[in-house]
Amino acid sequence: MNLAKTFSKGIINENPLFRLMLGMCPALAITTSVENGIGMGMAFTAVLLASNVVVSLLRRIIPESIRIPCFIVVIASFVTITEMVMHAYAPALFESLGIFIPLIVVNCIILGRAEAFASKNGLVPSVMDALGMGLGYTLALVTVSAVREVLGAGTFLGIPIIGLIDNPALVMILPPGGFIALGCILALLNKMQQKKAQSN
Amino acid sequence: MNNQGNLLTVTPSPHLHSSNSIPAAMRDVIIALIPAFIASVYFFRISAVLVVVTCIVTAVVCEMAAQKLMKREVTVNDYSAVITGLLLALTLPATVPLWVAAIGAAVAIIIGKQLFGGLGNNIFNPALIGRAFLLASWPVATTGWVTPIDGVSTATPLGIIKESLGSELPNLTDMFIGNIAGCLGETSALALLLGALYLIYKKHIDWRIPTGYLATVFAITAVVGMTKGQGLSYPVFHLFAGGLMLGAFFMATDWVTTPVTKKGRVVFGIGCGLITVLIRLKGGYPEGVCYSILLMNTLAPLIDRYTKDRVFGGGKSHA
Numbered sequence: 001m002n003l004a005k006t007f008s009k010g011i012i013n014e015n016p017l018f019r020l021m022l023g024m025c026p027a028l029a030i031t032t033s034v035e036n037g038i039g040m041g042m043a044f045t046a047v048l049l050a051s052n053v054v055v056s057l058l059r060r061i062i063p064e065s066i067r068i069p070c071f072i073v074v075i076a077s078f079v080t081i082t083e084m085v086m087h088a089y090a091p092a093l094f095e096s097l098g099i100f101i102p103l104i105v106v107n108c109i110i111l112g113r114a115e116a117f118a119s120k121n122g123l124v125p126s127v128m129d130a131l132g133m134g135l136g137y138t139l140a141l142v143t144v145s146a147v148r149e150v151l152g153a154g155t156f157l158g159i160p161i162i163g164l165i166d167n168p169a170l171v172m173i174l175p176p177g178g179f180i181a182l183g184c185i186l187a188l189l190n191k192m193q194q195k196k197a198q199s200n
Numbered sequence: 201m202n203n204q205g206n207l208l209t210v211t212p213s214p215h216l217h218s219s220n221s222i223p224a225a226m227r228d229v230i231i232a233l234i235p236a237f238i239a240s241v242y243f244f245r246i247s248a249v250l251v252v253v254t255c256i257v258t259a260v261v262c263e264m265a266a267q268k269l270m271k272r273e274v275t276v277n278d279y280s281a282v283i284t285g286l287l288l289a290l291t292l293p294a295t296v297p298l299w300v301a302a303i304g305a306a307v308a309i310i311i312g313k314q315l316f317g318g319l320g321n322n323i324f325n326p327a328l329i330g331r332a333f334l335l336a337s338w339p340v341a342t343t344g345w346v347t348p349i350d351g352v353s354t355a356t357p358l359g360i361i362k363e364s365l366g367s368e369l370p371n372l373t374d375m376f377i378g379n380i381a382g383c384l385g386e387t388s389a390l391a392l393l394l395g396a397l398y399l400i401y402k403k404h405i406d407w408r409i410p411t412g413y414l415a416t417v418f419a420i421t422a423v424v425g426m427t428k429g430q431g432l433s434y435p436v437f438h439l440f441a442g443g444l445m446l447g448a449f450f451m452a453t454d455w456v457t458t459p460v461t462k463k464g465r466v467v468f469g470i471g472c473g474l475i476t477v478l479i480r481l482k483g484g485y486p487e488g489v490c491y492s493i494l495l496m497n498t499l500a501p502l503i504d505r506y507t508k509d510r511v512f513g514g515g516k517s518h519a
Contacts, residue, residue: 167300167338167341168337169303169333169337169338170336170337170338170339171333171336171337172337174336176336180311183315184311184315187315
């Protein structure tokens with residue numbers, strides 16, 4: 001597989017959220033504003049990149065039978081670093097993401113990439129894989145949170161939208177709205193995929 | 201084709217044909233809702249008509265558009281969208297802005313019904329999905345209660361109890377006739393009962409669900425009423441208050457989203473009653489009919505599985 005493909009597969013064809021259905025918990029919980037979506041996506045990408053690099057470098061040293069605990073230790077270290085950095089430099093974002101930053105440790109995408117990709121590939125492909133997957137997940141989070149923020153709060157990135165700001169549909173930024181928005185987006189994407197498959 | 205009438209028609213059994221069809225059954229439900237509609241127009245005047253028309257028109261248009269877009273057969277002629285719109289309108293207050301009512305009808309039909317696969321495939325009662333969506337989205341616009349006829353802002357009887365407002369509760373006769381604040385179609389127990397009797401007479405709804413539902417609410421509130429020293433007026437108040445009559449006869453009996461077994465229907469009714477009383481007496485909302493039915497809708501398949509009749513000669517029941 002060439003590098004460009006390794007990078008781009010995470011964005012559309014194997015998008016972690018929309019195609020692999022991984023990382024659903026943060027995608028439903030924190031996507032109440034675009035700012036949260038971007039922040040979560042960036043924290044996630046940073047952890048994924050660092051853990052892919054380390055796992056890829058250590059892939060010949062880590063014994064097969066205890067690889068999962070090893071991956072978790074690597075991931076947890078980087079999550080802790082990310083959490084501290086966010087706490088220091090982006091306290092507002094840190095507050096609004098709350099428990100979901102430490103929960104990146106158990107995010108199945110990161111563990112999945114370590115297991116399925118970084119532990120079997122060299123450094124450069126692993127970096128490309130992490131960047132592609134990170135970007136794909138960030139885009140997915142931004143898509144869901146854009147729908148929810150615009151409909152549920154009447155703003156986009158905090159900027160009021162005329163016509164929606166007075167009476168937003170509150171339910172969209174409440175938990176049910178997460179399921180409704182994600183479900184509708186997935187349905188639309190599946191429909192588009194089907195059309196593409198038919199026309200090919 | 202011209203001599204078809206002269207041919208002897210040979211068909212496999214069964215030969216008994218029922219004239220019952222989806223449009224006919226839906227028409228009967230609409231007929232049954234007419235008394236409640238008339239009562240709402242009498243008590244809430246022109247605003248009731250506007251809300252009802254908005255909801256029905258939006259529901260029908262959305263059904264048509266959704267079915268066209270999804271390339272399904274367009275089945276607006278079966279009246280089911282009309283009923284969804286009408287039921288939704290009857291669960292809204294007279295002061296609701298019309299655009300809110302329209303969004304509710306659109307959500308009910310598109311998200312509550314068509315996205316699940318259309319009539320017969322929906323898990324939840326579409327009208328209640330619409331109402332729950334509106335209540336969560338615009339909590340102020342959907343709870344602007346007014347007194348009947350004069351249209352002065354006030355609280356519903358259940359709201360008075362919940363918030364301990366201390367204002368005087370309406371007497372039971374007014375509550376039975378519907379001369380109280382509340383949603384358009386829920387205030388008049390009399391009109392709803394008339395329609396319900398018609399549906400039970402026509403065998404469109406099973407008496408087991410409403411009976412189980414109302415009896416459970418009555419039994420629990422009777423016990424609570426006794427401990428409060430209010431006697432029988434307390435449980436009777438709870439029967440006529442809020443959306444219980446509307447919910448028990450017209451929403452908890454929805455053919456699609458409720459169990460099909462007889463035992464299951466009793467269980468379903470009792471479950472609805474328990475959740476309603478729990479929300480009314482202990483929950484954060486003054487009224488719990490909507491959520492109780494939605495929650496029990498999720499249990500309908502499970503209830504069906506455990507209340508299946510034993511097949512004759514088929515050995516022990518597997519339930």
